[in-house]
Amino acid sequence: MFTRLYFGLTVSLIATLYLFFIFSESYIRKYDVEMFLRDGRYFLEQYIEQKGSDNSLYKELETTQKEIFYIFKLELLSQWDGSSPCNNCEKIFTIDLVPVYLSNNNLYIAVFPIPNTNNHFVFREHAEFFSHDVPWYQNPTVLFILALTSCVIFVLCIAIYLPLRQLQKQTYSFQQTQMKFGNGKLAERANEKLPAPVGHLAKSFNKMANEIESRVIQSQIFAQAIPHEVRTPLSRIQLVNDLLRMKSQPTEAALHDDIDLYIEDINNLTTSIIMLSKLTSMESSFYETHRSNLNLTTFIPSRISAHPHKKINIVTQIAENIVVRCDSTMARLVVDNLIKNAIKYTHSSVKISLIDHDTYLELSVEDDGSGIHESKRKEVFMPFARLDKSRNSKTGGFGLGLAITHAALTRLEWAIDITHSNMNGANFTVIIPKPSNID
Secondary structure, eight states, X not given: OHXXXXXXXXXXXXXXXXXXXXXXXHHHHHHXXXXXXXXXXXXXXXXXXXXXXXXXXXXXXXXXXXXXXXXXXXXXXXXXXXXXXXXXXXXXXXXXXXXXXXXXXXXXXXXXXXXXXXXXXXXXXXXXXXXXXXXXXXXXXXXXXXXHHHHHHHHHHXXXXXXXXXXXXXXXXXHHHHHHHHTTOTTOOOOTTSOTTXXXXXXXXXXXHHHHHHHHHHHHHHHHHHHHHHHHHHHHHHHHHXXXXXXSXXXXXXXXXXXXXXXXXXXXXXXXXXXXXXXXXXXXXXXXXXXXXXXXXXHHXXXXXXSOOTTOEEEEEEOXXXXXXXXXXXXXXXXXXXXXXXXXXXXXXXXXXXXXOSSEEEEEEEEOSSOOOGGGTTGGGSTTOOOBTTBSGGGSSOSOHHHHHHHHHHHHTOEEEEEXXXXXXXXXXXXXXXXXXXX
């Protein structure tokens, strides 16, 4: 923005100076012509006054009709028809009924009527004295104008540049604060002591930031406090259920088992909520990333074996000796949740592949389930997402697994995409940037 502003101001300044020279040239020329006509009238008056006198300075003019008088050339014309008094002359002004011409060598020529006669007095500059053959860089007038113009441009540039540069620094500082706030540093605030308009923007931003921070903190408190508070009554319910189990009839055992499952579901839900809350909080130090070398070739099969899949057939295609530098906890959250998701929604088979490309690794988890419609693929990463009949709470889970996966991917700076699988189900593809070197 500031580059365009600087460019626009520079163009405007040049255009202003150009127009100034055009109009000033016309004004200066008219002033020079008036001075020239003043000299011409003086010579005409002197000629009329001394005409016929023995001491006249204009005897040659009366005799030959022409005379060179110092720096001017004088000439008498009889019965002048108004045509140009010289070849290639251009009429530029008519002042007080006196036409003024400009010759091709930029010399002025004026034709004055002589009172009470039909003759005209031609007054022109002598070319030998008004030569314009001097190079422009040796012309004092040109050099003065150039020096004056340079000084004006320099002063204006400094006067424009300094406040714009200051405004640019203030804007950049305000932008950096916004970026930090947007990246999760909710305590960041802009400097309100800056002059307008940045100062006004900073005050509005800080007011908005205070409101956002307050709401986010409240949400995090609820998200983390409520699950903890729920666990206490759950423990009591579990205890009461165990006591009742001891006194109940064998036919009631199934009911107590159901209660245990419900308690376990709620415990899993509270654990997932706490984990998601901490993962999505950029201020969280609990889930601060600690990078280390991780061998994905052995890591992925170990995570597959950690999840019972009973009759589900899991096929793997994993490249050898693939080592990445990442946070192993975050990587486990990504791989575990993708595997559990595939096992949960597949019909019979899951395919897990790790492909080594030139600049990145591609981890794919495919299933042969019902798949995910293209319009719903962004929603699956939202907490408690419920898409369709094939993916609902009846299949198990609460819709937090993929939300946790997405949060962990964000911290790892990995990317994920959902496409249609060749197995007619869903295909979750994780793009892992390949490090330049592994320490």
